[in-house]
Amino acid sequence: MKSMTKKRRPLKPGDVAMDVVIYTLLILLTLITMYPIWYVIVASFSNSRDIAMAGNILLWPSKIELGAYEMVFKDKSILRGFKNSVIVLVGSLPINIVMTLLCGYFMSCPKVFGKKVIVAFIMLTMYFGGGLIPTYLNIKDLGLYDTMWALILPGALNVYNAIICKTSIEAIPDSLKESAYLDGATDFQVIFKIVIPLIKATLAVLTLYYGVWHWNSWFGASIYLNSDKYLPLQNVLRSILLANSGAENLGDVFNDYAETIKYAAIVVSTLPIMCIYPFLQKYFAKGALVGAVKG
Numbered sequence: 001m002k003s004m005t006k007k008r009r010p011l012k013p014g015d016v017a018m019d020v021v022i023y024t025l026l027i028l029l030t031l032i033t034m035y036p037i038w039y040v041i042v043a044s045f046s047n048s049r050d051i052a053m054a055g056n057i058l059l060w061p062s063k064i065e066l067g068a069y070e071m072v073f074k075d076k077s078i079l080r081g082f083k084n085s086v087i088v089l090v091g092s093l094p095i096n097i098v099m100t101l102l103c104g105y106f107m108s109c110p111k112v113f114g115k116k117v118i119v120a121f122i123m124l125t126m127y128f129g130g131g132l133i134p135t136y137l138n139i140k141d142l143g144l145y146d147t148m149w150a151l152i153l154p155g156a157l158n159v160y161n162a163i164i165c166k167t168s169i170e171a172i173p174d175s176l177k178e179s180a181y182l183d184g185a186t187d188f189q190v191i192f193k194i195v196i197p198l199i200k201a202t203l204a205v206l207t208l209y210y211g212v213w214h215w216n217s218w219f220g221a222s223i224y225l226n227s228d229k230y231l232p233l234q235n236v237l238r239s240i241l242l243a244n245s246g247a248e249n250l251g252d253v254f255n256d257y258a259e260t261i262k263y264a265a266i267v268v269s270t271l272p273i274m275c276i277y278p279f280l281q282k283y284f285a286k287g288a289l290v291g292a293v294k295g
Contacts, residue, residue, distance in 0.1 A: 044068055044263040068264035078265060080229065081236035084148070088232055089214050092152045096210040097203060099157040104165030105191055126159045132223070139224050150224035151232070155214070161206050168202040169195055208277070215273055237265050 039058055045068075046061040072078050106112065107119055130138065135154070144150040172195065180190050196203070218234035225231060241262055 040263045040266050043260055044267045046260055048259040065260075068260040069268075071261050072264045072268055077228070077231075077236050078233070078240075078268070081231055081233035082268070084230055085215060085233040087148060088151045089211060091148070092155065092214050093207060093210055095152065095156050096158070096161075097207060100162050100165050100206055101191065101196070101203070103157060103159075103162040104169055105187070105195060107162065107166040108169040122159055122162070136223060145224055146226045146230065148230055151214075151217070151220055154220065155217075158210070158213075161209055165199070165202060165206060168199045172198050211276070212273060215269075233269050237269050240265050 042058050042061055045064045045066070046058070047063075047065055047067065103122070106115075107122070109115070129135070139145055139150050139154065144153065176194055177190055180194055185193070216234060218232070218238055221230070221232050221235045222238075225235075
């Protein structure tokens with residue numbers, strides 16, 4: 001029996017040269033992309049003198065120090081901001097997913113009275129907003145000003161994410177939903193027993209989208225919040241970066257870490273997203289693809 005293994009075609013000098021160029025560019029691109037992240041991590045374990053002496057290039061701390069992290073966790077404003085960000089995240093994600101799922105399901109239904117007009121109004125919000133001042137006045141008149149709800153309710157639905165959800169639902173065979181209707185199922189039963197199990201990957205991706213957006217959001221809090229006790233972590237971090245200060249009455253020890261505390265705060269604020277992403281990574285490619293391409 002003859003072997004079915006095909007012989008590998010010998011590489012030509014031109015192919016080898018092209019591979020070398022491509023791999024070299026990819027390695028350089030990876031280094032350019034990763035070095036800022038590495039710089040922040042290394043700087044967070046250094047002190048201000050090491051950063052001043054190293055200039056713009058810092059590959060490894062001369063001595064690993066945890067003083068900046070100690071100051072971060074001693075600072076009540078940072079811990080309070082971390083707690084507020086978690087509260088906003090936990091309060092927002094269920095509302096976001098439910099609203100997005102219901103909106104996507106509505107837009108995917110083929111026969112609904114007045115659907116074209118309603119969808120047109122929904123799509124209109126993607127291109128035109130109410131404006132900063134009218135939105136501010138609306139938040140204030142609704143009694144949401146200077147409350148955590150001002151960070152949760154205004155962003156309850158993202159139309160772009162609803163369109164991704166709609167496209168994913170449309171990929172489900174109509175026969176499944178029709179058979180459920182014939183058995184007497186309601187729309188809510190179809191959503192919870194058919195739609196949700198079949199678009200779990202898309203919902204995981206949308207959860208990641210909403211989670212990252214809420215975690216990194218700072219502009220809404222700077223407009224709608226007046227009390228420091230409600231400020232999320234990103235606003236506290238922003239004040240640290242602008243004022244070059246992140247401690248509250250910590251004495252002369254702060255001078256040794258006046259620069260590095262900024263990097264330690266960045267690491268602390270980024271770490272939760274970096275820890276959650278690996279668990280959703282397996283759904284990311286599949287969910288984004290299914291939600292973007294019908295069929």
